[in-house]
Amino acid sequence: MNDSSAQAPVPEPLPLTGERTVPGIAEENYWFRRHEVVYRALVERCRDRTVLEAGSGEGYGANMIADVATQVIGLDYDASAASHVRARYPRVTMLRGNLDRLPFADSTVDVVxxxxxxEHLWDQGAFLAEVHRILKPGGTLLISTPNRITFSPGRDTPLNPFHTRELDAAELTELLVDARLEVTQLVGVRHGSTLAALDAKHGGSFIDAQIERALAGEPWPTELAEDVAAITIDDFEIAADRIDESLDLVAIAHKSSTSVIG
Incomplete structure (x- = not known):
């Protein structure tokens, strides 16, 4: 006899690849919270809207947006990620496809x-042109990306092998403007006082302390593991000043309310 009250098993976490952030993994908590703080800061801009998360990854962000949006559609090229989202986050309508050919009609989406x-895309301009095409007049793009100046300092190529091109604030703004999107806000994510203290505690860079252990493939010292596990979104700041010192760039851009496709 079937038990109708039984719940479907929760899918296993997606494996860490370095290409996406995955919740629920202790060693990943710093990076997860650094991403989560942006969702929390901007989620209200999705309220009562049709939202596309272009590059939805593990899906936790799209699921957060589903708390307030009328409809949330996730889009990712990775087949395993798409399957995972469908199984774990049923409130998200999950599609698989390329970000430079968004599978939507013109002017049909409120928020992207x-x-x-x-930073993972080979043709960033083509993607943003597609965003402009599918956004309704007056629609909104919410976008974040690592700040090239602080993420890969002094390098001609990105430090992360999964990144094709990283951007600074001026370069991100130029890309958005070239796509006929009006940038109405540009801010940066940086460490608050607790994380600044952890930077000092761990030899000047809390981030480097984590990366060095990950690359070495060695067990983490108890103190480092405990410090990483304790991080919350309240340990980060989002501000418009000292933008070139920020860790991640966050922009809000809009399609003109009088835009005409073509």
Whole structure:
């Protein structure tokens, strides 16, 4: 006899690849919270809207947006990620496809969310042109990306092998303007006082302390593991000043309310 009250098993977490952030993994908590703080800061801009998360990854962000949006559609090229989202986050309508050919009709989406994704794309301009095409007049793009100046300092190529091109604030703004999107807000994510203290505690860089252990493939010292596990979104700041010192860039851009496709 079937038990109708039994719940379907929760899917296993997606594996860490370095290409996406996955919740629920202790060693990943710093990076997860650094991404989560942007969702929390901007989620209200999705309220009562039809939202596309372009590059939805593990899907936790799209699921957060589903708390307030009329409809949330996730789009990702990775087949395993798409299957995972369908199984774990039933409130998200999950599609698989390329971000430079968005499977939507012109002027049909209220909000496009693109967090920590554009740096992975080979043709960033083509993606943003597609965003402009599918947004309704007056529609909104919410976008974040690592700040090239602080993420890969002094390098001609990105430090992360999964990144094709990283951007500074001026370069991100130029890309958005070239796509006929009006930038109405540009801010940066940086460490608050607790994380600044952890930077000092761990030899000047809390981030480097984590990366060095990850690359070495060694067990983490108890103190480092405890410090990482304790991080919350309240340990980050989002502000418009000292933008070039920020860790991640966050922009809000809009399609003109009088835009004509073509």
């Amino acid at each position: 969310v693109n967090f920590q994704v554009i």
